[in-house]
Amino acid sequence: MSGRIGRTGKSSKAAKSSKTAKRSKAAKARKSGKNGSPVTTAEARDTRSSEKYGWHGRLLRVDLTHEKTSIEEIDPQVSKAFIGGRGVAIRYLYDEVDPRVDPLSPANKLIFATGPLTATTAPTGNRYMVVTKSPLTGALAHSNAGGHFPTWMKRTGFDLFIFEGKAAQPVYLWVDEDAVEIRSAKHLWGKDVPTTTDALLAETDPNAKVACIGPAGENLVLMAAIMNDKDRAAGRSGVGAVMGSKNLKGVVVNGRENPAFAEDEAMRELSVTIAKEVGADMLAGSLLRKYGTAYVPQVTNEFGILPTHNWQAGTFEGVDSIDGPTLTAQYLIRPKPCYRCPIACGRLTEVPEGKYAGKGEGPEYETISAFGSACGVDDLAAVTRANYWCNELGMDTISAGMTIAAAMEMYEKGFLPKEHIGQPLRFGDADAMIEMVQKMAYREGFGDELAQGSYRLAEKYGHPEIAVTARKQEFPGYDPRGAQGMGLLYATSNKGASHMEGDVVYEELFGVPVKEELLTVEGKGELVARFQDAFALIDASGLCVFLALRYMFSKERMILPTRLSQLMKLTTGVDYSPSEILKAAERVYNLERLFLLAAGSTEDTLPPRMLEEPLPDGPARGQVSRLGEMLPEFYKIRGWNEHGVPTPEKLAELGLP
């Protein structure tokens, strides 16, 4: 390995961290290993405290205002009760951040959080969460990403990074396995994500991994993402804008401090067993490896829930041009898995020629529904190019695409004058769409208004009914008028409209693990609550939902996380039972809810188009969301009152304040 940090001489204004004696003996053991006497994992583990299994039990606090870092122990009881990742992060956010704070002010905090199963042998144990107060929703953000960065972050020996305050000048954080440094990023400000990533690797260590923001985050675009490994996104709710508001351009991580397992042999055996099962399924013919999630437009279109022309319709006549087989045939180079993932849903693609030429990752389903059908664009090359731009500029494809779709409807209806946009903006105009993506990231011209998201845009022009959002966040690609459970999910989700907080279309649409009806409302309260807790659990553990839902829960119905609790037990040594670990997930979900309510985001509702305008086409024609019929059952199952507030009894049961 080339020079250690602090000796490279490239850093400027480095506030060298308080490298304290708290750094583990394992790091020293590793060092000697690098000098030619290999240290086995078993030997390295022997140097650890016996209580540090799965969790490192330690966080890195980064005070950007004073450019100081410090290391803190994490109370093992907190880790146990909130699992990790999204769970431990909300505990810290709730304790340390006033929910009423301006999300883009120094008083907000930005938390990167790995789970106990991140960087373990558990298949897909390679996720991290970004948790903060969202500038888009004014409530909670918890955005999840894979790639390589999460494992490398965990290997630094920290479970969490907490960023607070605001740096006077652009900086980046460089965490090596035995050193922490805040460095100037002035030379990188304004640079896109690939350029920034390459530059950071060149000036730190080529074996490190990078998460960073692009121009969208710097310009405080409300749907800015944090990108890691160039093309993976902690995409939603504007977490990139929070990072930009702190003048934090990037985070670079490296290390070899893998978490130890309480029951090493059994953990490895179970991991292999699960990997073999997944592998056998993949060999049997995997949709996700072959097509990524890009096959889904065909499915949602068939059931009439593919968002089309800004949710004015549920079927799109150009669907065959923008679906998975077309992507695979025309632009796919190869599937690109996250670190050690047996599924490989990621797409490495290239549009080889023409005005949309480019190379990168994507698109996946959400991007296709946002930039494709929702914008009325049936040119997959254009959709793919829009995806590349979002990755390079650091922006959420869902909110970006859906906001442009809303602007298109407003333009066509005469609510948004051409002079304000600077050009026509019709459905199906791929060139205009791509132009808007770039303007949005730089807040150039009309892009400045698009950068605020569809809710604020539609409100400003006096037509709030055009925006299809929940808690001001754009919907993902499932029309809840034809998928009733999804409507309840969007309305009650702690992070605003999101499929990643309990994607009940797994059952309603995809038949995983059992097929539910799309158009019924009975039992949907139970379904949504169960999925919300399951997703909270998966996000807290450090696994990916694609694998976890199918292989970590009881097979019949996805009720008990039988295998997940086993993995957690073998990894952490905590004697989790399936029901106990579900209780921990419920605790996480309820604490998030308390943050949300305290932030003033108290209304669980959907926009008027969903509640009052029946779908005009397709198999779900005539349907509206029957939210009002589902909410009471949901609140009852949750143990919340009729206003959606957790009851004192529920809070006491969960041990929450």
Add this chain to the structure above:
Amino acid sequence: MKVYVKLIATYREHLPPGTQGNTTSVEVRPGSSVEEVLTPFGIPLDASSVIAVNGRTVPLDTTVSEGDKVVAFSAVAGG
């Protein structure tokens, strides 16, 4: 009578060779069930497939009518 069969994503491979796109039409006798329509294609007719007629999920013994569209795809966690 004629019904349409649309097989999505990996199930496209079960369409007759030379089929353009993802849909074909078949002649079946009146009163045929979804199961009878799909059996010749060789896709799994169990919980590992999602099967719908005209955009509604149906049981395999559902009777099809002239012009119906029968759709099937592999049940998998998606989007």
